[in-house]
Amino acid sequence: MVKDLSVNLCGIDMVNPVVPASGTFGFGLELADSMDLNKIGGISLKGTTREARYGNESPRIAECPSGMINSVGLQNPGIDVLVEEKAPSLRRIYDNCIIANISGFSIEEYAYNVAKADKCSEIDIIEVNISCPNVHNGGMAFGTSAESAAQVTAAVRKETTKPLFIKLSPNVTDIVSIAKACEAAGADGITLVNTFLGMRIDIKKRKPVIANKMGGFSGNAIFPIAVRMVYQVSHACKIPVMGCGGVSSAEDVIEMMMAGATAVQVGAENLRNPWACPEIVDALPGVMEKLGIDSLKDIIGIIE
């Protein structure tokens, strides 16, 4: 029988739950002539700040076993380019869910950027990345304490009526308390996980591989940790979760959904294989058939 891949995320009907994660798919436009974008259920766009940013110095990439480290440092053209050029250009060629990913270095900047994104009719969901360092608080990331995570959430909640997701950093002691603080402060959903802080050293040159020394570790290696965190958060919160971290196959998507994810983001895998998302969408019906699944909605959070 025909398999039902559709899911409903905060009232938005998605043709399937597969979403390239922010930072691993540009603004969707870069690959538009190399694939059928409309196979993909949603696209989380490159993280955007108030002003354009160059980001960190190169090298920004390090190879790891079953994964990679990136230290791009939020290179982006700024919020005005996102809402005036990138999102409208993508909408002209893309029918499904457009997710704007918003960053900031102060609460005021987050609020400013979300207010701009809120007025952009092409954007369906706003996803706020709270892994950025707070310049007013010694550079500690907003997402590392429940209190500051809630402060960002409350501030951006005032600026938008669109579905609001908070993307959490996994580099914390208690992910559940942070997720619950975001939920209490008005988040409509949680995306998790962002990358794990990692580091590689070139032992011949006796120096870090990455110019910025440390960066975010992602790829297949983090998948089990991401599944665990998605499971914990989705069972502790009432709001939906977009699962992210090390997903590279249709089987991984199903595992994430069984853990509790309503939608599933594919990150680092896009860098090895830009066609990963449409290939996963194509593979899902066959895998569902083997597993006796008729509708993906039926398996969300089935693990007690």
Add this chain to the structure above:
Amino acid sequence: MIRKDFYTVVSNVQEAADTFRMVLECPEMPELHAGQFVDIMIDGKYLRRPISVCHAAEGRLTLMYKVVGEGTAVMSGMEPGTKLDIMAPLGNGFNVSACEESALLVGGGLGAAPMYFLAKELLAQGKKVNVVLGFNRAPELVLIEDFRGLGIEPMVATMDGSVGTKGFVTDAIAQNKPEYDIFYTCGPLPMMKALCAFTGIHGQCSLEERMGCGAGFCYGCACHTKSGGKRVCKDGPVFDKEEIIW
């Protein structure tokens, strides 16, 4: 349009110190130009390996690579018949039409590989081609016979003086005084920087950086230029000399 296809290894032989020539076949291979690169998936490695194109025509792709790490070490052991997942075409190549009459092609080490492809493209346009190649020592020399096959006698510089001019590529240029209205170069950054300072003539340089996606959407390989931040993989790897901030 970028695509990925399976390419079959036809041959894979060592040609110089740590340096291998791999010839691959793929009937669906897209059109490729000098200065562009391909991205190769290697079993057991996470990211693809970007390798510059030494020659590509009629479904046959030639790559020259040096064993510098684990990925290229795996490549060096590949037998004919091995199938490889390769993404292409990537990057902007050299602008052949920027040459009026005669070009100077300068390759340092394996930077010789794209220069071979470029020499063929320039000759096909009826341009005069001068080639200068720099190596550390004689056992590293590559592609000399290939250039001769095009009717070009490369001027060679070696650091130890074992072949050609002793010293840098700029020493070989100073000694041989080739005439050119544009130069094209690929090789170590210090060599290209010295070359740009040495000549007052316009040129194009192929930059190198650790890459993520190779196709311009991950922003893993940024560089500063006089017109702002650029992606080496997508906006380059070939940049005008005047654009580069060394």
